[in-house]
Amino acid sequence: MNTYTELLRIHHLKATPQRLEIAYALDKYGHLSIEALYELLRNKFNSISLATIYKNINIMIENAFIQEVKIPHTKSVYELTKETHAHLVCEQCNQVIDIQLDLNPLSKNISESSHFQIKTANLIFSGLCQVCQK
Amino acid sequence: MNTYTELLRIHHLKATPQRLEIAYALDKYGHLSIEALYELLRNKFNSISLATIYKNINIMIENAFIQEVKIPHTKSVYELTKETHAHLVCEQCNQVIDIQLDLNPLSKNISESSHFQIKTANLIFSGLCQVCQK
DNA sequence: CTCTGTGCAAAGCGTTTGCAAACGA
DNA sequence: TCGTTTGCAAACGCTTTGCACAGAG
Numbered sequence: 291m292n293t294y295t296e297l298l299r300i301h302h303l304k305a306t307p308q309r310l311e312i313a314y315a316l317d318k319y320g321h322l323s324i325e326a327l328y329e330l331l332r333n334k335f336n337s338i339s340l341a342t343i344y345k346n347i348n349i350m351i352e353n354a355f356i357q358e359v360k361i362p363h364t365k366s367v368y369e370l371t372k373e374t375h376a377h378l379v380c381e382q383c384n385q386v387i388d389i390q391l392d393l394n395p396l397s398k399n400i401s402e403s404s405h406f407q408i409k410t411a412n413l414i415f416s417g418l419c420q421v422c423q424k
Numbered sequence: 425m426n427t428y429t430e431l432l433r434i435h436h437l438k439a440t441p442q443r444l445e446i447a448y449a450l451d452k453y454g455h456l457s458i459e460a461l462y463e464l465l466r467n468k469f470n471s472i473s474l475a476t477i478y479k480n481i482n483i484m485i486e487n488a489f490i491q492e493v494k495i496p497h498t499k500s501v502y503e504l505t506k507e508t509h510a511h512l513v514c515e516q517c518n519q520v521i522d523i524q525l526d527l528n529p530l531s532k533n534i535s536e537s538s539h540f541q542i543k544t545a546n547l548i549f550s551g552l553c554q555v556c557q558k
Numbered sequence: 559c560t561c562t563g564t565g566c567a568a569a570g571c572g573t574t575t576g577c578a579a580a581c582g583a
Numbered sequence: 584t585c586g587t588t589t590g591c592a593a594a595c596g597c598t599t600t601g602c603a604c605a606g607a608g
Contacts, residue, residue, distance in 0.1 A: 339590045360494040362546055378540045406512045409551040412496055417543040438607060473565045
């Protein structure tokens with residue numbers, strides 16, 4: 291039993307070949323759109339359906355195996371759930387980069403001053419990656 | 425000529441009654457979904473079309489008169505463009521609150537350490553508002 | 559007067575659903 | 584074997600488009 295099978299199990303998901311491939315692809319590429327995932331999986335499964343992608347993405351989100359990243363001005367991408375981090379999004383090549391960033395102190399400050407109970411923070415920086423700056 | 429007419433002019437938008445009402449509604453309520461906007465405008469214009477809402481929202485975004493706020497797990501809302509700020513979103517009542525927050529120092533830090541040229545930052549805190557905590 | 563915006567209906571497109579067959583445990 | 588998942592096709596819902604008329608400047 292490989293790592294992805296275990297990972298799926300932990301999140302109460304049966305390990306089908308399609309799901310294993312989704313997990314593998316997200317692990318390898320970090321962030322993928324529905325469309326990109328579909329294209330990737332088509333290389334493995336000649337007759338895979340978009341419906342299968344959607345059904346799996348949805349159940350994987352429900353089970354906290356993956357997360358949706360909503361990006362300004364572009365379509366969403368999906369990533370394996372991992373510890374909280376921020377995203378850098380290149381407006382030119384659409385690359386998405388994770389950066390470690392502890393927002394807890396800031397959240398705490400705001401919670402205290404606004405009486406709003408903060409559970410999660412979502413931070414996206416948009417701009418140009420090193421390559422696209424040239 | 426009222427304020428909203430001027431505001432629209434500044435963004436190179438003709439001041440039609442429908443647009444004036446959109447501007448007024450966003451100014452008054454802060455953040456509105458397409459659907460909410462449609463319901464509000466229907467009170468003023470008995471035969472307004474959803475297509476008109478969409479066309480105006482789109483051109484207003486293009487002309488930087490308004491901005492879309494993409495919220496995790498819910499539909500987008502729209503707001504008048506103003507200086508950079510973060511959002512508090514209540515997961516229970518879906519209320520959206522603006523908070524002033526200067527992310528420039530943080531952006532600068534990240535830009536320098538990551539060689540990524542940051543243009544804009546987008547920060548959303550999700551949780552429970554004061555009322556919904558009870 | 560001219561060009562843009564509006565409302566309506568139809569088209570478009572991404573996403574979801576229902577179902578029979580295939581499959582995982 | 585039993586319950587879940589897959590793939591297909593159809594349905595769905597949100598958004599966009601084309602067009603004729605109305606309205607802003």
